[in-house]
Amino acid sequence: MSGWLRFAPIFLLVLIVAAMLWRLANPPDTTVHSQMIGKAVPQFVLAAAVPGVAGLSSAQLADGKPKLVHFFASWCVPCIGEAPVLDQLKKQGMAIEGIAIRDRPEELAQFLARYGNPFDRIGSDPESKTQLAFGSSGVPETFVVDGRGVIRLQHIGAIQPGEIPAITAAVEQAR
Amino acid sequence: MIAKPKHQRLVLVAIAFVAVLAAVLLAMWGLRDRAAYFYTPADVVAGKAQPDQSIRLGGMVERGSVHRLADGVTVRFVLTDGAAKVPVVFRGIVPDLFREGSGAIAEGSLEPDGTFDATNILAKHDERYMPPQMGNQAAEHQTAKTVDR
Amino acid sequence: MIAETGLAALWLAAALSLLQLVLGFAPGMLKSGSGPIRAVAVLQGVLTLFAFAMLLLVFATTDLSVSLVAENSHSAKPLLYKVAATWGNHEGSMLLWVTVLGVSGTALAIFSRRLEERTFIAALGAQGALALGFFIFLLFASNPFARLNPPAFEGRGLNPILQDPGLAFHPPTLYLGYVGLSVAFSLAVGALVTGKVDRDLARAMRPWVLGAWIFLTLGITAGSYWAYYDLGWGGWWFWDPVENASLMPWLAATALLHSLNVLAARDSLRAWTIMLAMIAFSMSMVGTFLVRSGVLTSVHAFAVDPKRGVFLLILLAFYVGAALLLFALRSGKLTEGPEFELLSRETALVGNNLFLTVILGVVFIGTLYPLFVEALTGAKLSVGAPYFNAVVGPIALALMALITIGPLLNWRRDSGDRLKRLIIPALLGLAAFLILLIGVPQQGLLAKLGFGFAVALFPASLLPLLGRKLRRTPLTTYAMVLAHFGVATAVAGMSISSLTTSETLIAAKPGEIVAVGPWSIRFDSIRPAAGPNWTALEATLYATRGGGIETLKPQARFYTDPPTETTQSAILTTLNGQLYTVVGQQVGDRWQLRLWWKPMVTLIWFGGALIAIGGALALIGRAWRGWRKGSVR
Numbered sequence: 001m002s003g004w005l006r007f008a009p010i011f012l013l014v015l016i017v018a019a020m021l022w023r024l025a026n027p028p029d030t031t032v033h034s035q036m037i038g039k040a041v042p043q044f045v046l047a048a049a050v051p052g053v054a055g056l057s058s059a060q061l062a063d064g065k066p067k068l069v070h071f072f073a074s075w076c077v078p079c080i081g082e083a084p085v086l087d088q089l090k091k092q093g094m095a096i097e098g099i100a101i102r103d104r105p106e107e108l109a110q111f112l113a114r115y116g117n118p119f120d121r122i123g124s125d126p127e128s129k130t131q132l133a134f135g136s137s138g139v140p141e142t143f144v145v146d147g148r149g150v151i152r153l154q155h156i157g158a159i160q161p162g163e164i165p166a167i168t169a170a171v172e173q174a175r
Numbered sequence: 176m177i178a179k180p181k182h183q184r185l186v187l188v189a190i191a192f193v194a195v196l197a198a199v200l201l202a203m204w205g206l207r208d209r210a211a212y213f214y215t216p217a218d219v220v221a222g223k224a225q226p227d228q229s230i231r232l233g234g235m236v237e238r239g240s241v242h243r244l245a246d247g248v249t250v251r252f253v254l255t256d257g258a259a260k261v262p263v264v265f266r267g268i269v270p271d272l273f274r275e276g277s278g279a280i281a282e283g284s285l286e287p288d289g290t291f292d293a294t295n296i297l298a299k300h301d302e303r304y305m306p307p308q309m310g311n312q313a314a315e316h317q318t319a320k321t322v323d324r
Numbered sequence: 325m326i327a328e329t330g331l332a333a334l335w336l337a338a339a340l341s342l343l344q345l346v347l348g349f350a351p352g353m354l355k356s357g358s359g360p361i362r363a364v365a366v367l368q369g370v371l372t373l374f375a376f377a378m379l380l381l382v383f384a385t386t387d388l389s390v391s392l393v394a395e396n397s398h399s400a401k402p403l404l405y406k407v408a409a410t411w412g413n414h415e416g417s418m419l420l421w422v423t424v425l426g427v428s429g430t431a432l433a434i435f436s437r438r439l440e441e442r443t444f445i446a447a448l449g450a451q452g453a454l455a456l457g458f459f460i461f462l463l464f465a466s467n468p469f470a471r472l473n474p475p476a477f478e479g480r481g482l483n484p485i486l487q488d489p490g491l492a493f494h495p496p497t498l499y500l501g502y503v504g505l506s507v508a509f510s511l512a513v514g515a516l517v518t519g520k521v522d523r524d525l526a527r528a529m530r531p532w533v534l535g536a537w538i539f540l541t542l543g544i545t546a547g548s549y550w551a552y553y554d555l556g557w558g559g560w561w562f563w564d565p566v567e568n569a570s571l572m573p574w575l576a577a578t579a580l581l582h583s584l585n586v587l588a589a590r591d592s593l594r595a596w597t598i599m600l601a602m603i604a605f606s607m608s609m610v611g612t613f614l615v616r617s618g619v620l621t622s623v624h625a626f627a628v629d630p631k632r633g634v635f636l637l638i639l640l641a642f643y644v645g646a647a648l649l650l651f652a653l654r655s656g657k658l659t660e661g662p663e664f665e666l667l668s669r670e671t672a673l674v675g676n677n678l679f680l681t682v683i684l685g686v687v688f689i690g691t692l693y694p695l696f697v698e699a700l701t702g703a704k705l706s707v708g709a710p711y712f713n714a715v716v717g718p719i720a721l722a723l724m725a726l727i728t729i730g731p732l733l734n735w736r737r738d739s740g741d742r743l744k745r746l747i748i749p750a751l752l753g754l755a756a757f758l759i760l761l762i763g764v765p766q767q768g769l770l771a772k773l774g775f776g777f778a779v780a781l782f783p784a785s786l787l788p789l790l791g792r793k794l795r796r797t798p799l800t801t802y803a804m805v806l807a808h809f810g811v812a813t814a815v816a817g818m819s820i821s822s823l824t825t826s827e828t829l830i831a832a833k834p835g836e837i838v839a840v841g842p843w844s845i846r847f848d849s850i851r852p853a854a855g856p857n858w859t860a861l862e863a864t865l866y867a868t869r870g871g872g873i874e875t876l877k878p879q880a881r882f883y884t885d886p887p888t889e890t891t892q893s894a895i896l897t898t899l900n901g902q903l904y905t906v907v908g909q910q911v912g913d914r915w916q917l918r919l920w921w922k923p924m925v926t927l928i929w930f931g932g933a934l935i936a937i938g939g940a941l942a943l944i945g946r947a948w949r950g951w952r953k954g955s956v957r
Contacts, residue, residue, distance in 0.1 A: 005188065006652040013648060016692065017641045022699045023619045024630045024637065036257055102276075127238055128276040135257025137235045137278055184660040187596065187674065194678045198685025201715050205686065206693055209711035213704035231706060247831020247911040267829060268908035268916050271889035 036151050041069075042133035046123025049100040050108045056097050056123030062149030066174035067095040068167070069143040070119070071131055073103045074111035076139040082158035083115040089164065090118040094171060098122040101131050101139060142167070146174035211282065219285065220259035226285040232261060232293075233280040241275055254281065254291070265293040272298035327390050327469040330378030333371045334419075334469075337426060338459035340368035341452045344429075348449010349517075358441055361448045362433040368455065369430025376423040379468055383410040389475035392416060392468050398479040400857050408492040414616055414632075415468035417495055421612065422458050424503035429455065432507050432532070439511075439528040440520055447507075447514030454506055457639045465632050490550035498543035502573055502608035504536030508580065509605035512598045513647060516654040521598055526588035529601065531943060533584060537577045538939040544570050545932030556891035556906050558827075558920045560928060563712040565620040568691045569611030572684055576604035579680040586673050590735055592661035593670070596677060599655075602647045607684075609640045619695065665737040672730030679723040686715045717770040724777040724815065727808050728784035745787050753780025760823065768823050775819035781812035799945030807938025814931025821901075821925035831914040841921030842869045843903060845876075850907070850915055858883045860892070863907040863915065867896065878907045901925060 036042075041058050048055040061067060070086065072079045090096055098119035100108055103126070125131055134143060135154070144153035144167070152174045159167060213231045214224045224230055232254055240253035249266045252275075263281050273279055273296060281293035347361040379392075383406050388394045396416070397409040411417040429451040436444060462468070511529045515521045547570065552560040561567065580600040586593045614620050617633025664670040690707045697703055728749065732742045757776030764772070785808035788801060826841035837846045845867045853862040860881040867874045876894035883890070896903040901923035908916030 005192070006655060010645060010648045010652065013641065013645055017637060019692070019696050019699050020613075020617070020619055020637050021634070023695050024617060024633045026699075129238055132235060132238060132255065132257065132276065137256075183663050187593070187660075190674060190678055191596065191681075194681040195685060198682045198689065201682065201719075202686045202689035202693075205711045205715040206690070206707065209714060210693065210697075210705045210707050213706070229710065243911055247914050248829050248908075248916055268891075268906065268918055 036133075036135040037154060039151060041145055041149050041151055042130065044123070044130045044133065046099065046125055046130060049098075049103065049122040049124035050105055050112065053117070053119065054121045056099060056121045058149065060121065061097070061145050062147070064147040065095055066144065066146045066152075066171050067097055068171065069097050069099065069134070069145050071099050071101060071125075071134070071136050071139050071141045071143075073101050073139050074107040075103070078158040079111075079140045080115055082140055083118075085159045085161055085164065086118040087116050088161075089159075089167065092164075092168060094168070095120055099125050099130060101125045101128050144170045144174055213280075215256045216254055216259040216261045217256055219261050219291070224285055226287050229282070229284055231280055231282050232263070232291055234261070234278070236273070236275050236277055236279050238275045254279065261291050262289070263291040263293050265296055267296075269296055270298045274298075326378050326381055327387070327471065330375040330382070331467070331469040333375040333378070334459065334463060337368050337371040337375065338456065338463060340364055340371065341426075341455035341459055344368060344452025345449050345456055348446055348452055358445050358448075361445055365429045365433035365448050365451065368452070369426035369428075369433075372423045372426035372455075376419055379416060379419055380407060380410050382469075383407060383416075386479065388477070388479060389472055391470045391472040394472050394476035394479050396479065398857070401479075402856065404489070404492055411495045415462075415466045417499070418458075418462055418466050418616075419468045420496065420499055421503055422455065422462055424499050425451070425455050425458060425506055428504055428507050428532075429510075432510070436528055438524055440518070440524060443511070443514040443518045443520050443525065445514070446517040447510040450510035450513040451506065454510065454643065457643065461632075461635055461639060465635050488550065488554060490546060490554065494543060494547050494550060497539050497546065498570055501536045501538075501540030501543050501577075502570075502611065504532060504539060505573060505577060505601075505605040505608050507532040508536070508577075508601040509647070512601035513650060516598060516650050519654065519657050521587075521594040521658050523588050523591050526584045526597065530581075530584045530588060531946060533577060533581050533601075533604075534939055534943045534946075537574070537581055538936050538943070540570070540574045540577060541932060541936040541939065544574055545929050545936070548932070549929045553893055553895055553904075556893050558825075558893075558904050558906075558922070560925070563690075563707075563709050565691050566611075566615050568687050569614045572687055572691075573604055573607040573611060575680050575684040575687070576600060576607050579677045579684075580604050582673050582676050586670055587661075590661060590664070590670060592664065593674070593677075594658045594661060595655050596674075598658075599651060600677070602644075602651065603684075606640075606644045606647070609643060613637060613640050614691075620691070662736070664735070667733065667738050667740055669730060669733040669735050669738070672726055672733055675726050676723065676730065679719050679726065683716055683719050683723075686719075687712065690715070713770065717774070720815075721770075721773055721777055724781055724811070727811060728781055731785075731788045731804060731808070742787075745790065746784060749780045749782075749784040749787070752783065753777060756780075764823050766823070771819040771822040774815050775823070778812045778816035778819060781815075782809065785809045785812060799948065800942050803938045803941035803945055805938075806941060807935045810931045810934025810936075810938055812931070813927050813934055814929075817924050817927025817929075817931060821922045821928070824923045825925075826921045828917070828919045831911045831916050833914050838917060838919065840903075840919040841923075843867050843919075843921055844869065845905075845919060847915070847917060853879060855881075861907070863905075863917070865894070865905055865917075867903055874903075876903070876905050878905045880907055880909070897926060 041061050043058050045057040046055050061069065068089065086096060096118050098121065100122055103124070108122075123130070131137075134151070136143070138156070140158050142155040142159060143151055144155075146152050153170045155163070155167065209229070211229045211231050212224070213233060216232070216234050218224060219232065224232075234254035234256045237253040237255045237260065240251075242251045243249070244251065248268070249264065250269060251262065251264050253260045253262050255261075263283075265281065265283075277298060280297040281291055282295040282297070283291055283293035286292050344361060344364045347364060382390050383393055383397055384403065386393060386397055386399050386406060388399075392413060392415055393409075396413045397406050401409070409416075411420045429448065432451065433448060439447075508529050511525065511532070515525050547567070548560045551562070551567075552558070580597065580603075583593050583597040583600050587597045613633070613636045617636055618630060619633060690711050693707050694705055697705055728746055729743065732745065753776045756779035757772055760772040760775055785805055788805055789797065792801075828838055828840040830838055832838055832847045834847055834849050837844060839845070845865050848864040848866055850861055850863045853860045858881050860879040862877050862879045865876040865878070867876060874896050876896055878894040879892040881890050881892050882888075891906050891908070894905045896905075901921060902925050904920040904922060906918045908918060910916075
């Protein structure tokens with residue numbers, strides 16, 4: 001058998017392994033990204049989701065101070081893991097607004113009692129209308145909104161402790 | 176006619192080579208028109224998808240957009256990604272996880288009038304996210320680990 | 325305690341596999357005879373089997389202090405599904421994989437008599453090397469015996485779609501096939517090391533390949549039927565990446581089987597046979613990797629984190645790379661066998677190899693193409709039935725033509741006289757095709773051609789028996805006839821059901837009568853029903869087509885743990901087809917019903933079974949012959 005032909009299968013193997021390694025390092029992105037980045041937040045007025053905490057409206061997002069808008073629910077399990085991270089961000093002085101989707105006051109109250117309440121306000125979005133208007137498609141998701149009410153960043157999934165600096169920087173830039 | 180051993184070996188090697196080449200060429204021919212690209216509603220509205228081509232369209236099922244037609248088996252709804260919307264029509268039994276506000280992928284083709292004619296609907300498994308680094312394990316299990324840390 | 329015993333056994337077995345590797349390849353070891361390495365191989369296999377038995381025990385007793393049991397089982401599950409849960413997850417199925425690998429090595433060590441000593445030792449060493457890598461993966465990245473402290477209150481249940489008798493048999497059967505091919509791989513490596521690729525090697529390898537191939541055939545056939553009745557879509561093959569992962573080793577093994585026949589009979593096609601033996605098990609390993617790494621998304625895939633995927637990829641790259649390197653370096657030393665003419669059985673089998681390899685190639689490319697495209701361009705796409713049917717179909721037809729011709733040819737040189745017997749089958753096939761072409765208006769050229777070829781192959785597969793004394797014909801000839809007849813059966817089933825299936829999709833009120841094909845079906849009622857861990861809404865349908873009335877009860881089922889909805893189809897099997905019924909959602913006062921009449925669809929799986937039985941007959945036939953001659957051939 002001629003020389004190079006005998007080694008050809010090995011070259012093919014190398015190519016295939018390279019492709020697999022690429023894929024393992026970059027898992028398929030099945031998330032739906034918001035097209036609202038750079039645009040003003042949609043208009044909304046949401047009632048209070050939990051007694052004792054005020055509801056949220058879009059006007060309050062344009063008060064000059066950059067904020068985090070956090071979509072969550074009491075039935076959202078990764079949100080439990082994320083709670084310490086939000087607490088940390090709150091301690092750093094960040095303003096965090098919450099929007100609870102498809103939830104009930106009793107369960108939400110229990111969730112906040114057990115895992116902490118880092119939110120200044122929590123709006124109730126029982127049919128995900130506001131969530132969809134933001135271009136969000138799941139929970140947990142966090143948006144960085146600047147002082148004029150323009151969406152600057154979308155973070156899909158729970159914020160990991162290692163991502164706190166990046167989020168902090170994004171909020172700084174949004175001033 | 177009996178081929179000499181040396182020639183026969185050459186012929187066999189050539190056939191092996193032909194096999195591989197044939198496979199590659201055949202595959203390339205097959206893949207040209209039969210691979211289904213994935214588009215979002217924004218892509219479709221921007222005209223990136225050709226009508227009559229078999230494609231996949233992914234997005235969120237817009238709240239309030241699901242209408243069942245009188246025959247009971249055809250359903251119309253709108254897939255959106257926040258920026259654009261595409262009307263979809265599907266005749267069949269929708270998967271159990273198909274719900275308004277949930278993610279879905281429709282397989283089918285675009286009609287000239289802009290409606291997406293779906294032949295198959297894949298509903299998204301879970302609307303809760305797991306970061307890819309944490310793998311695909313069920314949300315409950317993984318979160319228990321996170322809290323323990 | 326049980327779990328710890330199992331884990332200890334695994335560690336011991338891993339150490340033994342290292343010893344096996346050393347004994348197989350260390351210089352000077354080859355001189356000491358095969359006694360020591362045989363003993364090591366046997367012990368290693370036995371220990372691994374013991375470890376697997378421990379895992380079975382832990383699942384059967386629902387020991388919730390073992391993490392794997394807590395994640396995958398539930399005390400309310402019937403015993404069958406508790407046991408099946410052992411391999412219904414990544415770690416357990418990986419242990420099953422390693423167990424079959426070990427036991428195959430044991431069997432090779434015990435039963436191989438005919439093979440040249442040094443090749444045999446090297447082969448056992450290779451088998452040990454394979455086991456070692458997978459043991460390391462198992463022990464360090466996929467420990468099935470990990471404890472959960474404190475123990476869980478209750479298990480988290482198996483995915484209800486997998487709660488099915490089919491699951492109990494599908495993975496073990498497939499693994500016996502996949503991993504059984506490891507012996508062929510090891511034998512090929514051994515033969516390359518010693519340079520002895522000859523008829524003895526072929527005869528030693530053949531029973532292993534046959535055995536593995538039979539299980540793969542059964543596993544794929546059973547898996548197809550399981551998907552058909554369980555997923556509720558009425559389809560029997562989806563070209564899903566995981567299905568392809570089981571098909572690719574089968575294609576390679578089929579080519580290998582036929583190539584081994586040439587090597588055994590005529591001492592020809594040495595390099596091809598060795599290469600095919602390596603490719604077959606490589607495809608098994610690729611399949612294992614694809615299913616577990618998250619690289620390709622599929623309904624079947626186990627969910628595993630990418631780190632394990634990288635580990636498996638490295639193992640795979642190492643084993644396949646080493647084998648290919650060995651081949652590149654040593655194949656030059658293989659002399660070519662005796663010559664043969666253009667019209668001969670050897671040529672037909674070369675053609676067989678060619679076509680099967682092309683099919684393997686296009687399936688492989690189609691399965692990996694989305695990955696490559698996304699890596700290079702970022703575009704996402706999917707490759708499905710339209711591609712696979714278009715490229716595989718025509719080659720499969722060419723292969724069928726070869727199946728009619730090959731068995732009628734002599735080795736080395738054939739005059740072509742016996743080919744005249746093919747005239748009648750060919751005319752029958754042509755007639756069948758033309759009838760369909762004219763009589764069935766809708767599209768489906770491939771299916772019509774398929775039916776034509778199948779009709780020709782039915783009598784053609786019997787032709788090798790023509791003119792022989794039937795009682796003195798070897799069992800292996802009958803085996804070949806049956807297997808080829810099975811191919812015709814399966815293709816006939818595929819073609820007819822694809823061309824003549826009728827479907828009705830309708831929302832009906834209870835009391836209404838719906839038609840599908842020749843059937844008249846009355847939707848009588850819909851009622852709640854319940855099972856051990858599910859509740860359901862069950863529809864009662866009465867179906868008739870002029871004869872008696874049959875009852876069908878499809879369900880929409882809701883499982884509690886984890887909460888899932890599934891459809892349970894109700895299927896009526898008759899002599900000439902199946903009535904397949906599914907109930908969907910409620911629409912006001914009506915219910916969605918989806919009904920299919922699929923003529924002759926059961927021929928598909930019946931054909932698969934015939935192919936597997938043909939393989940079994942060949943195995944028995946050779947063992948019988950060998951036993952009578954006093955040695956295993």
